[in-house]
């Protein structure tokens with residue numbers, strides 16, 4: 001049978017070569033030029049007649065074609081000094097019937113200017129690529145590692161050591177601790193030091209996800225599977241987390257009906273997109289976290305026992321800040337260093353008296369509350385030292401005895417003539433309204449959000465901000 005190339009009329013061939021690569025040269029096994037096209041001749045200021053049959057190094061300054069024709073090793077994007085400048089050349093060995101018969105050379109860029117023009121075109125594309133790469137890393141990859149977990153007290157160290165030890169295992173981890181103790185930080189750190197660190201880290205907030213979106217969020221869907229489904233469908237969190245880790249935050253807030261759906265995924269290790277035909281196998285490490293007492297919830301029938309067992313393979317208890325008061329000063333010091341960066345300040349420090357107030361407080365919102373208190377202090381600070389007067393009223397002994405209960409319910413009635421900054425008054429009023437609404441609805445945040453006429457997500461955000469459980 002004829003070679004396919006013979007189907008191309010022979011008079012076309014030269015033009016095909018010219019178009020495929022602007023400058024082309026072909027040499028035999030000894031480096032003798034068999035063919036050189038017009039573009040290359042023009043570039044070298046030679047004619048084809050005087051070049052053909054000559055050793056390539058006599059025609060092309062610094063050529064390495066004769067070497068490639070002998071070594072059989074390609075040289076791609078090689079910098080080639082020529083005509084007092086530098087070109088970028090490709091040299092490929094030519095094998096016919098398995099035998100090395102010569103080499104083909106092409107020129108990618110005849111000089112740095114061509115390369116520069118090309119790279120200018122590439123630049124915006126590279127920037128766009130980097131932008132998405134960074135976003136991908138920010139959104140899907142773990143942000144923290146064990147070095148970011150500050151604390152030297154016994155209980156905290158125990159939790160950290162256990163977390164480090166189990167980070168490389170594939171077993172599920174259950175992180176238990178009050179709000180703001182650093183459960184999410186632990187989850188990031190475990191993923192970061194596991195073998196899955198180059199794969200995605202996905203967070204699913206089980207408390208804020210609306211029931212009707214749960215399935216599409218975790219399983220994803222195929223195009224056209226329901227009205228409003230996006231073109232091309234959508235991957236669910238489990239599929240996105242494949243080979244990596246999924247962090248099921250606030251797992252204790254997941255309604256029972258959704259618990260069964262989640263359990264199925266954990267048992268079968270495969271998911272089926274809504275409207276999909278074939279299940280997709282997934283390999284995801286589970287880290288769940290909650291501030292709730294899951295055992296008690298299981299007893300009351302509020303949390304599925306089988307799901308609890310699936311999640312509770314490695315349990316890590318993260319101590320509250322009041323159980324590790326000795327860590328308050330070192331944690332504050334690290335947080336102040338971070339605030340220095342954020343506020344472009346230097347040398348921020350806590351006075352001894354202010355430290356004592358911090359150490360006496362009960363910290364229901366744990367480190368998140370401490371972060372808020374310090375940030376507020378830095379905002380009202382004149383010099384670099386934080387004094388008791390820079391701390392919120394509820395932390396200050398002179399206005400109100402230090403108590404272990406949250407501040408707000410008594411904030412206004414007890415201090416009728418106290419003048420406090422308007423911003424703080426507004427914040428405290430908001431916090432009080434939220435506490436009252438949650439009390440009225442006996443802890444039902446969805447109902448509380450309705451009473452307050454705000455969205456559920458907004459209520460969860462505010463609860464987090466004010467350390468309300």
Ligand SMILES: Nc1ncnc2c1ncn2[C@@H]1O[C@H](COP(=O)(O)OP(=O)(O)OP(=O)(O)O)[C@@H](O)[C@H]1O
Nearest residue numbers: 148149150151178179180181182183184185367368
């Ligand atoms: N050990 C720690 N060292 C330094 N910063 C910490 C530590 N623990 C928590 N933080 C900081 O405290 C804040 C709250 O942490 P994180 O969100 O991990 O808590 P959480 O227990 O997941 O809270 P929630 O249950 O409310 O979601 C974060 O800004 C985090 O950076």
